[in-house]
Amino acid sequence: MPMIETSLMLLLLWAVMGYLLGSVPFGIVVARVMGLGNLREIGSGNIGATNVLRTGSKPAAAATLILDAGKGALALLLARHFAGEDAAQIAAFAAMVGHCFPVWLKFEGGKGVATFLGILIALAWPVGLAACLAWLIGAGLSRMSSMGGLLSAAASSILVVLMGYGTGYLLCVLLTVIIFWRHRANIARIRAGTEPKIGQKK
Template sequence: MPMIENSLMILLLWAVLGYLIGSIPFGVVVARVMGLGNLRDIGSGNIGATNVLRTGSKPAAAATLILDAAKGAVVLLLARKISGEDAAQIAALAAMFGHCFPVWLKFQGGKGVATFLGILLAFAWPVGICACIAWLIGAAITRVSSMGGIVSAASSSVLVILLGYGMGYFLCILLTIIVIWRHRENIARIRAGTEPKIGQKG
């Protein structure tokens, strides 16, 4: 019984740590540091790299993309190294929640695509690379960043099976649900033909 309780406590600690790291709003921080203003007042008001790009600063958007991806990857790799695979997946899922629902921003965060891809790259790099390619294909065909994210997320559960990483199936399912839920307004705009194109200023 003590071992079970200790294990649950360890998983809980990783969940909390993952959430706190995931909730760091790098888009907001980068925009302020680079003198781009309050990201909440720009474009869609989202804190992700796509909205940072609407400021006209490609370096800021690239920095946001890398940092948002890195926080998901770092959390997973740390948890895996210290406490094993179960802790890694729980920490990664918590980091995704942290990015999308950060306590610092009244639980109004990003859409989660960069963090999602960072998690997949750290979980199993072949899956992550294929998911990134899926994003590129979806975004290139439609010129809509959100469509790339939706395509990437939707393909991830199939990719983990095809590439032999089935232990990540349920993680991918949960991450996909979060990504699609966070994109529900984008999906409505895509259907209406009013979703902004990549690089379009808000």
């Protein structure tokens, strides 16, 4: 088999593995394991940590945040270790797609911010930490998790270049597009002044 075909098959394999890893709905799993009910029937119905927090369980929200970030980081790190940087970024993008559009949930998944931040930390930890800081600033000033996510996503493409990790620029742009698309309803509510605050039941 020609080397080019082999390389393409390897990249496709990591894309599938990244998608499957990213599609694990940890928010739903954590909520059920901790006896918090069906997350789809709570708050916004979203599977992410912000909605888990609306159950009133901070430990469950923290666990969801860590697991959602971890699956994005793990997809990238595994692919990087076994197949190189191109596979790593493809696996990371696929993990993000898997989280936001999981086949198990009829392609209606989370907003992707935790997975996005986990990917950035694994891609280049200084960029990831700077993006986390941007999230803290945005969320802290507005008291809206969505604002933090949008700010960190918007900043990521600039940060990755300014901090000397330009090879991750396209990945950051693609992830940002997904986050803004998944937050389109939030953006509309922010503009209307009706976006829920952190910790507020929706």
